[in-house]
Amino acid sequence: MKQKIRYATVGLGHIAQTAVLPAFKHTENSELAALVTGNSGKDRELSERYSVRAYAYADLENAVAEQQVDAVYIATPNSLHREYTERAARAGAHVLCEKPMATTEEDCEAMMRAAEENKVKLMIAYRLHFNDANLRAVELAQSGDLGELRYFSSLFGLQVNAGNIRVRKDLGGGTLYDIGIYCINAARYLFRDEPIEVVGLTASNGEERFSEIEEMTGALLRFPRERLAVFTCSFGSTDVAQYDLVGTKGRLRLENIYQSAKTGRTVRVEPVPKRRRPDLEMKIKRPPIEQPELVGGSAPHQG
């Protein structure tokens, strides 16, 4: 029998407790090997629940060595993604990191450098492009039935409460980092291309919960072949999650799946080469997890 990949989960917040940890129950090629957390209050209970040892953040390297960890799943606040990716890579562990990769280009490049230098794999845990409806949309977009693809439009909105990690600047919160990335990614995997120009606006209605980050972001992106993508993402609206893709001959809309701009100026984006993009072959079906009881009152972290 093939040996399973042994994961240490780093960060035990909402996404780890509600999605990552319980999902190991259904993995065929992976198993949970250790927990790494900065919150000692959560250690014991989760350690017992999942029958693995818990380590402090400072002891990540020990966890990797002592528990024969092959890979880490980084579920810390966004602002810590770089640090734990670099440390895990130096310790020889592959890295699967929660979205967004990081909140600055500099951090992202440092993470890629760390993975390269230490010869480990680095992957960001986006999941929506593996969703069945999205893979079908990708297939339809590629089929020619829509003609030449011309423009994309997406809305992604929800209400986020004051104090939530998503509206805390020091922890890497923000509409673009948390949900706008889904809109950008959808345009990327539908167009099978990378944006080359972007312009946008942010807005805030003045409520206390939006004192650190913007209420919403609107952006327009130019893609190669003169395609346009536009989206609005918001932490202050009713739930909305949709995209429209319009071609010369047809159009498609996806609803309830999901849906750059600090300045008002156009920003040129350097093209990024891309080897492989999401397609139907990548689909893996696993049973849904049962929701476990939360430990330590974690606020929701990820969309």
Added chain:
Amino acid sequence: MKQKIRYATVGLGHIAQTAVLPAFKHTENSELAALVTGNSGKDRELSERYSVRAYAYADLENAVAEQQVDAVYIATPNSLHREYTERAARAGAHVLCEKPMATTEEDCEAMMRAAEENKVKLMIAYRLHFNDANLRAVELAQSGDLGELRYFSSLFGLQVNAGNIRVRKDLGGGTLYDIGIYCINAARYLFRDEPIEVVGLTASNGEERFSEIEEMTGALLRFPRERLAVFTCSFGSTDVAQYDLVGTKGRLRLENIYQSAKTGRTVRVEPVPKRRRPDLEMKIKRPPIEQPELVGGSAPHQG
């Protein structure tokens, strides 16, 4: 019995022949008094069909005087709206002008000045905001059921053939002037406000039909109360006509009703005071016209 308003229709292209002229059959307060055209080939046939005298463009002033014209309906190419508005106003006729008002701010202001100086009324013949579905949307947006209105998104696309007046720069063609204005207007009458900032991108796929004007325009607008509006309008896609309005508590979508950016820089927009906006009281119901046979092979002009 109340006297009817006597109209001269200026310009006998597609919109005049398919919409304006036949509509006089159902007007209660208006009647057709004269035709004014630059195309003598259309004169006789339309003059006979509607039993009114036809004048050349140069004789607009004579038409107003001889036929006791109270108002002109200007259905010329966009680039001529200013000239015929100014001449009609100087001749003492009120002006109902096809959309868009004009293609430059300078022309629009000159038209308003001409109307003021000559004490005549000037109205632009937008109609979609009098459409029943749009008036219901306005009512719903104002009802509070959506909570505070936060953002608006619209797509308006269609295929326009080479040579059509809509893709001719010298005649005032362009996606923004022809259909983008509907998106902007929808945001204005739903938000009941005027935009204060705009940023956008245009794109063209290189086809010959888009050699004079852009294939499409995407734009983001900021409205007072930190509301955002975004739209994409295109002459090179399959038909799409929709908008979404999203509030803090609810959302609405209108489909199949309808649908600024030369530079990539943000443009500040001076607020414009507004006295009255579309509401349900303005609704007037008239029977549909029967489509008459076209004279002179006019290409479609208006959306």
